[in-house]
Amino acid sequence: MNWNVLNMGLKNDMIEDATRGRTERRDGRLTIVDVARHAGVSKSTVSLVLAGSGLVAEATRERVTGVMSELGYVYHRGAATLRGAKSGVIGMVINDLSNPFFVEMAIGIEEACQGGAYIPFLANAAESPLRQHQVIRSMREHGAGGLVLSPAIGTSLAELKPLLGDLPVVQVMRRVPGLKASFVAPENREGARKATAHLIAAGHRRIAFVGGFASLGVRDERLAGYRAALDDARLEFDPSLVIETAPTYSGGGTAAPQLLNLVAPATAALCFNDVVAIGLLRGLAAAGVRVGEDFGVIGFDDIEEAKHTFPALSSVAVNGRNLGARAAQLLMRQLASGDHEPETVLCPATLVIRATSGAKNANATETRA
Amino acid sequence: MNWNVLNMGLKNDMIEDATRGRTERRDGRLTIVDVARHAGVSKSTVSLVLAGSGLVAEATRERVTGVMSELGYVYHRGAATLRGAKSGVIGMVINDLSNPFFVEMAIGIEEACQGGAYIPFLANAAESPLRQHQVIRSMREHGAGGLVLSPAIGTSLAELKPLLGDLPVVQVMRRVPGLKASFVAPENREGARKATAHLIAAGHRRIAFVGGFASLGVRDERLAGYRAALDDARLEFDPSLVIETAPTYSGGGTAAPQLLNLVAPATAALCFNDVVAIGLLRGLAAAGVRVGEDFGVIGFDDIEEAKHTFPALSSVAVNGRNLGARAAQLLMRQLASGDHEPETVLCPATLVIRATSGAKNANATETRA
DNA sequence: ATTTAAAATTAGCACGTTCCAAAACAGAGG
DNA sequence: CCTCTGTTTTGGAACGTGCTAATTTTAAAT
Numbered sequence: 001m002n003w004n005v006l007n008m009g010l011k012n013d014m015i016e017d018a019t020r021g022r023t024e025r026r027d028g029r030l031t032i033v034d035v036a037r038h039a040g041v042s043k044s045t046v047s048l049v050l051a052g053s054g055l056v057a058e059a060t061r062e063r064v065t066g067v068m069s070e071l072g073y074v075y076h077r078g079a080a081t082l083r084g085a086k087s088g089v090i091g092m093v094i095n096d097l098s099n100p101f102f103v104e105m106a107i108g109i110e111e112a113c114q115g116g117a118y119i120p121f122l123a124n125a126a127e128s129p130l131r132q133h134q135v136i137r138s139m140r141e142h143g144a145g146g147l148v149l150s151p152a153i154g155t156s157l158a159e160l161k162p163l164l165g166d167l168p169v170v171q172v173m174r175r176v177p178g179l180k181a182s183f184v185a186p187e188n189r190e191g192a193r194k195a196t197a198h199l200i201a202a203g204h205r206r207i208a209f210v211g212g213f214a215s216l217g218v219r220d221e222r223l224a225g226y227r228a229a230l231d232d233a234r235l236e237f238d239p240s241l242v243i244e245t246a247p248t249y250s251g252g253g254t255a256a257p258q259l260l261n262l263v264a265p266a267t268a269a270l271c272f273n274d275v276v277a278i279g280l281l282r283g284l285a286a287a288g289v290r291v292g293e294d295f296g297v298i299g300f301d302d303i304e305e306a307k308h309t310f311p312a313l314s315s316v317a318v319n320g321r322n323l324g325a326r327a328a329q330l331l332m333r334q335l336a337s338g339d340h341e342p343e344t345v346l347c348p349a350t351l352v353i354r355a356t357s358g359a360k361n362a363n364a365t366e367t368r369a
Numbered sequence: 370m371n372w373n374v375l376n377m378g379l380k381n382d383m384i385e386d387a388t389r390g391r392t393e394r395r396d397g398r399l400t401i402v403d404v405a406r407h408a409g410v411s412k413s414t415v416s417l418v419l420a421g422s423g424l425v426a427e428a429t430r431e432r433v434t435g436v437m438s439e440l441g442y443v444y445h446r447g448a449a450t451l452r453g454a455k456s457g458v459i460g461m462v463i464n465d466l467s468n469p470f471f472v473e474m475a476i477g478i479e480e481a482c483q484g485g486a487y488i489p490f491l492a493n494a495a496e497s498p499l500r501q502h503q504v505i506r507s508m509r510e511h512g513a514g515g516l517v518l519s520p521a522i523g524t525s526l527a528e529l530k531p532l533l534g535d536l537p538v539v540q541v542m543r544r545v546p547g548l549k550a551s552f553v554a555p556e557n558r559e560g561a562r563k564a565t566a567h568l569i570a571a572g573h574r575r576i577a578f579v580g581g582f583a584s585l586g587v588r589d590e591r592l593a594g595y596r597a598a599l600d601d602a603r604l605e606f607d608p609s610l611v612i613e614t615a616p617t618y619s620g621g622g623t624a625a626p627q628l629l630n631l632v633a634p635a636t637a638a639l640c641f642n643d644v645v646a647i648g649l650l651r652g653l654a655a656a657g658v659r660v661g662e663d664f665g666v667i668g669f670d671d672i673e674e675a676k677h678t679f680p681a682l683s684s685v686a687v688n689g690r691n692l693g694a695r696a697a698q699l700l701m702r703q704l705a706s707g708d709h710e711p712e713t714v715l716c717p718a719t720l721v722i723r724a725t726s727g728a729k730n731a732n733a734t735e736t737r738a
Numbered sequence: 739a740t741t742t743a744a745a746a747t748t749a750g751c752a753c754g755t756t757c758c759a760a761a762a763c764a765g766a767g768g
Numbered sequence: 769c770c771t772c773t774g775t776t777t778t779g780g781a782a783c784g785t786g787c788t789a790a791t792t793t794t795a796a797a798t
Contacts, residue, residue: 124479309679448785
C-alpha cells in the first residue's frame, strides 16, 4: 500500500523528467526501457507484462499498461524476431492481379491472415518470373515467415529452389513441377467435366474449349475434364475446337469469329476462365449471336462479375476467396506446428447455371451446320 | 596473390567446418558473420559489401558476394531497422476490398511500391473502425514506416490520432476531418458536374442521384457537383430524386423501383459509384426499362467491369489505380525526404461515355410523366 | 629504405527485445 | 529473531546489422 503510493509519486516525477527530453530519443522511438523507467520497474518486468505472463503482480501489470498507453508505446516486433520470435508476417505473391479471380484469391488470403493474427505482404508478379524473384527475395529480407505463392508462368524450379531455401511455401492454383511444397487447388478436371456434360445434356454437340495457354497446368486439367465428358458421351474430340488465347478479355473476344467460321461451327464453348468467357460473350454479341439461345457459354472461376454480365454467365465456381483462405490457413498451420510436410488440398468446383448455358435453339443450329 | 590462394584454401576449410554444423544455427538463420567467416573477412567488410560501398576492393567484393550466393544468405532487414535504417515497408489499409474500385486502388498502391522498392502490407478494414484500429496497430508493430489509408466509415479522429502518433500517413479518397495528413482524391465535384451536365444535354430533366450514405465526404462532393450542374441549367433540385443506399450492387438494385414509382419518375440517374450503377442497371432491366434508350445512367469510378456490362456503362473515370499510385508515391517521397508536411493532391475525373447515357426517348418519357 | 598518403579492413558498441539465472520480497511457522 | 516457502522482480547476455574510429595494408614518392 504505502509502497504503492510512494511509487505513484515516483512515477510522476519520472514523467516530468522524461518530458524534459528523455523520452524523445534521436529517432523518436519509445522503448520498453522508457516504459520501465516511467513505471518504476525493470525492462524485464515490462517484457513479462507484454508477454501476458502470470508471474507479474496485478498492480504492477496495471501500472505498466497504464504507462504504455499514456506514452503511446508501440511494441517492436522486429527486435523480438531478432531474438528468435516468429515473425507473424507472410508473403503473398500473386502471378497476376489484373485478373479478378486472382484478386479474389488475394482477398481470401488477407482475410484468413486477419483471422490468424498474421499480416500479409502483397506482391503482384505480373506473370514475370524476374519480378517474382525480386519480390520473394525482398519478402524474405523483410522477415516473411512463409509464402502463399501463385507462381508466374515460366517459373523455373532451378531458380526458385535456392531462392526459397527452407522457407515454408503453399502454392495456390498453380504448381511448380518438382517443388516440394504444399498445394491448394480446385477440382479443375471434375468441374470442367460437369460443365461440359451440362452443355451436352442441353443438346450441344459441337462444344469448343476456349482460352489459356498450353503451358498452364490448370488448363491441362480443365481440358482433360472437357475431354472426359466428351468421351463419356461418346463424342469425338475435335482439336479444331480447342482454341488457345491469352487468358484475357480480348483473348476471348478474338475467339468468337474463329468459332463461328469453322466448317462445322461450334454451338457452345467451355472457357478457360470467366475473363475469357466474358470476352467471348462480347465477341459473340458483336457477331449478332444470341448467347443462351443460339449459343451456350460456360465460364470458369465464377468471379463476381459473372453475375452482372448480360446474359448472366454460367460458370464453374471455384471460389477464389475460399481457395486463398485455405492456402493461407494451411500455411499458418504449418508455421505454427513447425511441420512443413507438403500437403495437397483439393477444393470442390461446382457448376453455377445462369443464363448463358441454355440451348433452346442449339439443335437447330447444329442441324443447320 | 599468394595471399589470395592461401585464402581460398582457408575458405574451403571453413566451409567444410561449417557444413559440419557451424553454419546451422539453432534457428537455421545464416548471418553476416557466417558469410564473413567463409569469405575470410570481418563482418564489417561484409556489411560494406552489402551497402555497396566503394571502400571495398573489387576482389574482396567478388569473393564475398560469391560466398553469399553460395550459402544462400538472405539479408536481415529487421536487424538493420533496429539499428536505425528505414524499414522499406508501408501499410495499406483499405476501407473495403469487396468494392472493386478500392481493389484497383490497392493494386495501384502495390504497383507504385514495387517502383519505389517498398513492400506493402495489405489489410482490409471491411468498414470496421475496430478492425482498422487493430491492423494499424499491428502494422506499426511490424515496422511499417508509413501508411496509405482509405479510412473506414465512422473512423474517429480521437481514436486514430494517438494510434498513429507521428507515423506519416497519406489518405486516399476519404479524409478523416481534422487529421493532419496528406490527402489524394479525384475531382469528385467536377466529375459529377460534367456527368450531370451530359445527361441534361441529352435532354433529361428528371435526373436522380443514387447511392451512398450521407456520412461519406466523397458523396457530399459528388452530390455538390450534381447540384451545381442543375443550377447551371436552371433546373430545380428535387430532394425526392436523391436516394440514399448502401454503396453495393444490391443497393443500386433497390433504387430502381423507387425511381420509377415517383409521381414524376426519373428518366436518368447519376450514381454514387459504378457498383451502385450496375445494380441499378439490373434493377431497371428487371423492370423492363431499356437503359440507354428509355433511361440514362452514369456511374462513377469507371471500374474495369463498366466496360463489360450490357449496355456498356458510361462512367466518370477517376482511375483508381492512378489514385493509389499517386498516394503511394507521395508517401514514399515524404518518407525519403523526412518532410511530413500535409499535402493535397487532386486527380482529374473524366467522363467516359458508353451506351447507358444515351437518351433517344428521354423527352418522350418525360412528357409522358 | 623510409616516409607519407591513400586505400582497405576491422573491432566494438548500439539498437529493442527475450530469456535465464538469480535476487529480493512477503508471509508463515518455528 | 530466523528459516522456509512461494511469489515478484531484476541484471545481463544474446540476436544480426550499421557505424565510427582505429588499424592494417598497399602504393607512391622521396
